[in-house]
Amino acid sequence: MRKAIACVVAIVSALAALAAYGGEASTGGDPVAQLAAELHDKGWIAFAAPGTGGAWDIFLARPDGSDRRNLTNTPDFEEVAPRFSPDSTKMLYRRLAKGTQLDHDKWGFQGQLVIAEPDGGNPIVFGDEGEFPWASWSPDGKRVVCLDKKGIEVVDLATKEIVERYPRQGIYQQLCWAPDGAWFCGVANHGGASWTVVRVNAKSGELNPVRSYQNCTPDWFPDSRHIILSSRPAGQPGAEGYGYTQLWMVSGDGQEQRLVYGEDGFHIYGGALSPDARYVAFTRFPKDGSGAAYGGAPLCIMRMADAPSIGGLSPDLRRLHPDTKDGPILVLDPAWEPHWTYADVGGDR
């Protein structure tokens, strides 16, 4: 009898272990469930979402959506746009006065810059309202690069002094420093066209366009050679000619242009790569503006190996990209401007 009970316990334990680790047996061949299982232990994603009472807070969750927790939980402030430092020992975000309407194009100079532990602990308000606009991390995590009318400014975190300044060259939002330190990317007016993503050489200041016409939210791949961005290409018949915003992967010199994900009827924003660039998180919303005015948009995750992928029927988009792989997309709770780390910032709970 004991032997039989032990045998049953062993079988149940084995099945439970398989379920916990997300093997084939637990997903039943469902590609989305397989993706979720694959993602479970791939670090953590920080993002903004409405907390208790509706104010924006910073949340942390596993990439499969599990272990979701509110890091800031401050009903008297709106907190958005978290970014882990390159070594994931810190996190920066912006803290807005309660009730401030988050604006998808102005958030970089809304509110105050806050620097905290990666789990949200020990938040330090770094500047006054509107100071350190569009701050993002330097590769060594000891400085932030900001975008001001006066230029691109590198600020030392220890002294708060501007230690370097570069000409702005028409860049006006969403500035990011490449992991290798050699480049900046941002959204600019260039060659007579606004909403052009550009790359700037951090030594020479030389600028080149990366992708023109209706592009934004650029961020670097870990290789510092490619950029992920949102783009609304011209000539789309959908939305009465307004078109839909798609996620694209572009080389820094602008030579390679590749669709990552698109779906007619939805605008794709907030592209955030996993640290090894094997996965990408993004938000998907039927209205333009990334869901900033609607408490965020469903957070989606796909494998980069499945790019390009197209969602839904999307006949117009499929005509342009017949090579779509239509890989699985994991859809999670609404979020805004996610950022991904493989460091164990969430710990065990």
Next chain:
Amino acid sequence: MNKAARERRVPLWIAPVLIAFVAASCGGPPDTGEDAHVTTMGTAEVTAELVDLGGELIDRPMYDYAHVMKYRILKVHRGEFDGDTLYVAHYNPVKARADVADARVPEIGGSLKSFCVGDIHRMALEAPMDDFYMGGIINGFFDEWKGTIYWAVWTNRSGRP
């Protein structure tokens, strides 16, 4: 006057309403456009005729733009200008100047309600515009003009000086 003629007469109140309507849009009664803002804000001040909008004004409330327009200078009140052609960027030009200030551009305004070719504007200006504005720019004159583009700080309707 017979009854039919009385019924055909335009009511007297129509006239001031029409005048007010026209004044509120394009071609209103002329004045100097002078006020305490336009004469003190910015580093330059002109009265100029709007000669080219530089393309269709985009009405997308979700996005902010500065739109470059072409003017012919009629009178320089402050500052120095080369020639009589002027390129001026106006922020979100589909909005009345009194309503246009926001978090991105907090200190602009004026009495102008809409932009119409042929109208005369008295403007307080700054330059170069990149020192005063950081956002999307629609510049239909990019191939035509590589020189200074002025930033409109205050824009009032004006009569011809």
